[in-house]
Amino acid sequence: MGSTRNNLIVLGLVVVLLGVAAYLIFLRQPVTESTQLGLDLQGGVSAQLEGSQTGGGNVSREEMEQASDLIRQRIDRLGVAEPDVRVQGTDQIVVQIPGVENPDEVIDIIGRTAQLGFYQVLATDGAPNTPAEEVSSVEDELREDLQDDQEYEPGETKILFENSPPIQGGGTDVFGYIVRQQPDLTGEALQQNGANVEFDQSNQRVVSLQLTGEGGDQMAELTQEMINDATVSGEPALLAIALDEDIQSAPQVQDVLADQISISNSGLPEGLPEDEARQLETVLNTGALPVNMEIISQTEVGPTLGLSSLRSGLLAALVGFALVLALLAIIYRALGLVAALALLVYAFLMWGIVVAVPVTMTLPGIAGIVLSIGVAADANVVIFERIKEEVRRGRTSRAAIQAGYDRGFRAILDGNVTTLITAFILFALSTGSVRGFAVLLVIGVVLSMFTAVVVTRALLGLLSGRGVQLSPAMMGVSKRGISEQETAG
Amino acid sequence: MFPSVDFVGNWRRWFVISGVLLALGILAMLFGRLDLGIDFQGGAQFTATGAERQLSEDDVTAALPPGIAEESVVTTLGNNGYEVRTPVLSDAESEEVADALSEALGAEVSATSVSPAFGEQLRNQALQAVAAALLIIVAFISVRFEFSFAIAAMAALVHDVLLTVGFYAVFGREVSLVTVVAVLTVLGYSLYDTIIIFDRIRENAPTLGYNRRRFDEMVNVSIRQVIRRSIYTSVFTLIPVTALLIFGESTLSDFAFALLVGILAGAYSSIFIAPQTLALYKAWRAGSVRRAPSSA
Numbered sequence: 001m002g003s004t005r006n007n008l009i010v011l012g013l014v015v016v017l018l019g020v021a022a023y024l025i026f027l028r029q030p031v032t033e034s035t036q037l038g039l040d041l042q043g044g045v046s047a048q049l050e051g052s053q054t055g056g057g058n059v060s061r062e063e064m065e066q067a068s069d070l071i072r073q074r075i076d077r078l079g080v081a082e083p084d085v086r087v088q089g090t091d092q093i094v095v096q097i098p099g100v101e102n103p104d105e106v107i108d109i110i111g112r113t114a115q116l117g118f119y120q121v122l123a124t125d126g127a128p129n130t131p132a133e134e135v136s137s138v139e140d141e142l143r144e145d146l147q148d149d150q151e152y153e154p155g156e157t158k159i160l161f162e163n164s165p166p167i168q169g170g171g172t173d174v175f176g177y178i179v180r181q182q183p184d185l186t187g188e189a190l191q192q193n194g195a196n197v198e199f200d201q202s203n204q205r206v207v208s209l210q211l212t213g214e215g216g217d218q219m220a221e222l223t224q225e226m227i228n229d230a231t232v233s234g235e236p237a238l239l240a241i242a243l244d245e246d247i248q249s250a251p252q253v254q255d256v257l258a259d260q261i262s263i264s265n266s267g268l269p270e271g272l273p274e275d276e277a278r279q280l281e282t283v284l285n286t287g288a289l290p291v292n293m294e295i296i297s298q299t300e301v302g303p304t305l306g307l308s309s310l311r312s313g314l315l316a317a318l319v320g321f322a323l324v325l326a327l328l329a330i331i332y333r334a335l336g337l338v339a340a341l342a343l344l345v346y347a348f349l350m351w352g353i354v355v356a357v358p359v360t361m362t363l364p365g366i367a368g369i370v371l372s373i374g375v376a377a378d379a380n381v382v383i384f385e386r387i388k389e390e391v392r393r394g395r396t397s398r399a400a401i402q403a404g405y406d407r408g409f410r411a412i413l414d415g416n417v418t419t420l421i422t423a424f425i426l427f428a429l430s431t432g433s434v435r436g437f438a439v440l441l442v443i444g445v446v447l448s449m450f451t452a453v454v455v456t457r458a459l460l461g462l463l464s465g466r467g468v469q470l471s472p473a474m475m476g477v478s479k480r481g482i483s484e485q486e487t488a489g
Numbered sequence: 490m491f492p493s494v495d496f497v498g499n500w501r502r503w504f505v506i507s508g509v510l511l512a513l514g515i516l517a518m519l520f521g522r523l524d525l526g527i528d529f530q531g532g533a534q535f536t537a538t539g540a541e542r543q544l545s546e547d548d549v550t551a552a553l554p555p556g557i558a559e560e561s562v563v564t565t566l567g568n569n570g571y572e573v574r575t576p577v578l579s580d581a582e583s584e585e586v587a588d589a590l591s592e593a594l595g596a597e598v599s600a601t602s603v604s605p606a607f608g609e610q611l612r613n614q615a616l617q618a619v620a621a622a623l624l625i626i627v628a629f630i631s632v633r634f635e636f637s638f639a640i641a642a643m644a645a646l647v648h649d650v651l652l653t654v655g656f657y658a659v660f661g662r663e664v665s666l667v668t669v670v671a672v673l674t675v676l677g678y679s680l681y682d683t684i685i686i687f688d689r690i691r692e693n694a695p696t697l698g699y700n701r702r703r704f705d706e707m708v709n710v711s712i713r714q715v716i717r718r719s720i721y722t723s724v725f726t727l728i729p730v731t732a733l734l735i736f737g738e739s740t741l742s743d744f745a746f747a748l749l750v751g752i753l754a755g756a757y758s759s760i761f762i763a764p765q766t767l768a769l770y771k772a773w774r775a776g777s778v779r780r781a782p783s784s785a
Contacts (some may be wrong), residue, residue: 019777040740043599103600104584125707133556226531280694296607302597305538309738311499316736320729327725363740364670366560371674371748374726381725382685385718414633415681422622426670429618442673472502 004465010458014345021352034355038362038436041379043303044098045106050089051291059091063290065446068093069294073286078106089373093293098199105275113244114283115148116190116209117183118261119160120226120252121238122151126175129166129329135174142176143286151178160240161249165268168222184222187288195284197277198262204271206264207280218260243280277485313366320370321347332384334474338459339380339452346376353443364437369482371442375419379452382415383408388477397470405457412453416445436477491611496712496760497705503761507648514655523658526574526665529612531605533575533583536739541568541595552593554585560772566739571596577605615669619650622676627695634687637774641767642683645758652754653747660746667740671747677728678748679755683717683763691766701733706765716760723756727737 001004039046051059051067064087076081084096091103102108125145130138139161146152146159160176194210223239230237230253240250241263248263263271263280272280325343328336330458350369354361387404391397420442427438464470472478496503512585517523527534528556531767546563549571553561561575571594603611623646630639650672657664689711695703730752733745 050607104580104587108580216500294604295602296610297601297603299601300599302538302599304597305536305599308538308738312736312738313733313741316732316741317729319736320732321729323732324725327728331721364667364744367737367741367744368758371678371726371727374729375678377725378681378722381718381721385715385721391712407692410687414688415684418629418680418684419677421625422673425618425622425625427674429614429621434666437670438696 001208003018004462007458007461007465009053010454011193011462014455015351018345021349021355024352024355035351036358036360037310038360038365039096039098039299039306040301040363041306041313042098043301043306044096045100045103045298045300046094046096047107047110047298047401048088048296049093049095049111049293050296051093051289051293054292059291059397061087061090064091064093067289067291070289071095072107074282075106077282077286078109092296099303104444105279107295107298107300109279109282112283112289113292114187114288115244116187116284116288117242118185118189118222119177119179119240119242120184120222120229121177121179121240122157123149124175124238125149125176126173128173129169129171130174131171135163135172139176142174146176146178151179153310156181160242160245160247162240162250164249164265165295165425175239175247175250176435177250178430179242183242185215185218187284189218189286191215193285195281197272197281198441200262200264200271204264205274205277205368206262207277207284208260208262209284211259211261213259219261220256220258223253223255225254226253227402231308243283248280309363312365317366317370317373318341321373324373328377328380332380332476334470335380335384335387335460335476338456338463339384340375341459342380342451342456343373343376345455346448347373349447349451354440359439359443360436362436364434365440366435366438369444372441374443375416376448376452379408379448380456381411382412383453383456384475388475391472391475391477395418397472397475398464401460401464401470409453412449419445491713491716494713497708500765501768505766507652507757507762511648511651511655514652517655517658522661523654524663525660526663527601527608529608529615529664531577531603531608533578533586533600533602534711535573535575535586535590535665536566536599537571537573537590537596537599538566538569538599539596540571543569544571544594545755546571549590549593549648552589554582554589557582557586569596572739578602606678611666615666617667618673619676622673623647626676626680630684630687630729634691637770638687638691640764640770642680642687644766645683645763646676646679648758648762649675649751649754653751653763653764656750657747662743662746665740665743667744667745668762671744671751675748675751675755678752682722682755682759685718685722685752686715686759686764687767690767699771701775704771705768708768710749712760712764713779719756719760723752726752 025031028034036404051064053059063307068085071093072083072085075095077083082098086094088094089209095110097106100254125142126143127138128287142161143159150159152159157178158181160177160179162177163172166173189211191212196208196210198208200206226237226239237253238250239253239257240247242248249265251264263272298361325340328340328343330336332339350372353359359365383404386408387400390400390403395403423438423445427435546565549563550558550561553573555579557575561573564572566572569591573586573590578586583600583602587600590596591598623643626646627639627643630642653672653675657668690708693707693711694709727749730745730748733741734749737745
């Protein structure tokens with residue numbers, strides 16, 4: 001059963017570890033700030049984005065890193081606290097922002113490729129005052145009509161749409177435009193930090209775009225050509241300004257434009273709505289993402305939902321923990337008390353590790369910890385059942401304890417290795433909160449082997465070394481049990 | 490414990506009990522009762538908490554924007570919570586739904602959305618994870634024990650997974666990513682139980698050659714020696730899991746439900762399925778080995 005000195009070393013180590021855990025949890029910072037809570041427990045927004053090339057090619061690692069930097073810059077400009085933006089796998093980005101008040105705005109801003117494009121409008125058709133639920137069917141009708149237009153050539157041209165509030169009446173004005181496949185001028189023409197929210201002469205909010213010298217020359221060339229075309233055809237010359245294939249506005253070009261141009265919305269008395277203008281400014285100034293980004297999943301958790309999840313999770317963990325402790329003591333008496341003590345040590349060290357790593361606590365994480373309490377108790381059940389069996393066979397308590405640990409340990413090790421295998425598979429094949437669960441399960445299994453096997457053994461060894469002899473009754477074995485086994489065996 | 494029960498001899502009885510439960514679950518799945526959540530097929534889910542006004546599920550549906558309401562499923566959560574599931578929505582539509590809910594209920598609305606492509610990716614990942622887990626575990630048991638033990642453990646595991654998923658279908662619970670995590674956890678856990686029994690069989694196995702009557706009786710003895718431990722262990726794990734089921738909300742309670750069914754199935758299969766499969770497989774092998782030379 002190991003010498004007294006070894007047992008004292010083990011218990012000394014436990015005391016030191018407990019001290020370190022207590023420092024990390026309570027003293028290093030206020031206890032309320034010690035544990036990192038996941039978004040599902042404190043509220044916030046998380047989104048997973050997938051990058052793709054327009055042509056369908058592979059995205060490179062650098063492009064993803066660059067995209068995640070740009071997304072971080074965009075969120076920083078919104079002034080939200082501590083966004084966590086990470087590249088995941090080969091083509092995904094995970095964005096997590098705790099405690100946001102305007103989740104929709106954040107979601108709008110992060111996924112935009114923000115590819116700015118200026119197009120000469122070749123033909124247009126529109127349907128004013130469309131009710132909201134009919135917008136997509138109206139777009140389909142417009143698309144069919146425009147495809148019959150003589151300007152439309154598949155591969156050479158494409159059809160883009162503009163949805164804007166009408167000048168008069170309700171609903172949405174829907175316009176479809178035939179434009180060339182590639183923009184006549186792209187966002188590269190924009191000067192650095194060249195987008196600004198401003199008010200025009202009629203006091204409407206606009207986003208003004210300051211072009212570079214070269215960009216201004218190209219714009220002048222383009223608009224000159226458009227005016228020439230218009231005089232020939234007699235149709236008004238429209239310049240479509242698109243962001244990610246959505247037309248923002250398509251003003252009529254009266255004169256040759258140079259290096260100053262603006263995105264406006266004449267339909268509303270105030271011009272562009274304030275938040276929309278601010279978003280445009282942000283995405284245009286941080287620049288376009290190098291790849292197309294699509295939001296493949298997003299989660300918004302309100303602070304109340306998070307708090308109530310946290311409360312219910314903690315309540316479940318505490319109730320389960322208390323019941324397990326009580327049951328251990330009832331079934332195994334003195335042995336059970338030792339195991340319960342070890343389980344308390346386990347829980348406290350577990351908390352210490354969670355704070356030290358730090359592991360972000362999520363709902364699945366809480367479930368993992370609760371489950372690991374059962375696993376930790378189970379290791380003791382395996383050993384104690386073996387001890388009781390040996391006692392029933394008539395061994396002395398000392399010899400029975402020795403045999404119980406030796407023989408029980410092999411089964412526990414094999415069993416825990418299988419749990420570790422599943423935890424590693426979970427970790428390798430999953431993402432986000434599931435990973436948190438896997439990490440906590442691994443920590444829990446390893447730690448529980450230490451507390452349930454090593455620590456209880458040292459405690460029991462020390463007890464018997466001090467001359468405390470456990471009677472069969474103190475281990476939960478009845479006299480009847482002993483004789484039963486003798487007659488049966 | 491249970492000195493008079495012939496665990497191995499009565500294998501037909503134990504298999505029938507499982508078979509009936511499995512058949513129920515599989516029938517439920519065939520009738521399309523398995524409710525794949527948005528994690529696996531894409532869509533949006535809104536959770537309203539702390540509602541000031543208590544509305545019926547129909548009233549909540551009526552409050553949703555037209556066009557979306559018809560395809561939405563509204564369920565109540567606890568006293569003042571609601572959950573709304575819709576097909577895939579655009580950002581604008583999603584905002585409309587959230588606004589409509591918070592206005593109608595006076596509640597805080599949280600939203601989750603998953604694109605169908607991502608749902609498919611998650612589904613494939615989940616299936617891969619379960620398959621990988623099964624293969625690696627078979628390899629591990631073959632190394633630590635022997636191949637016949639791995640076959641028996643595999644039978645027990647497949648039994649547990651099917652039963653858990655089947656019960657999900659019977660009770661119409663939503664299958665989410667959390668369910669897959671729970672199923673994988675059940676795999677590890679149920680295997681733990683099985684290994685404890687196999688460990689004892691390995692310890693008790695005679696070094697002499699195989700004899701069916703002797704081997705079956707030895708398996709019976711081994712089961713009797715560890716059955717108390719199996720019961721206690723399941724109880725010890727089920728306590729915190731039950732606490733999660735009772736006190737935990739939505740995610741935690743789904744997780745706990747899968748674990749509850751899975752752990753019960755695992756405890757049953759480790760006593761009533763795995764050792765019997767081992768004994769039957771051994772008997773079949775012995776029979777085919779004996780027959781092989783005579784027929785050749």
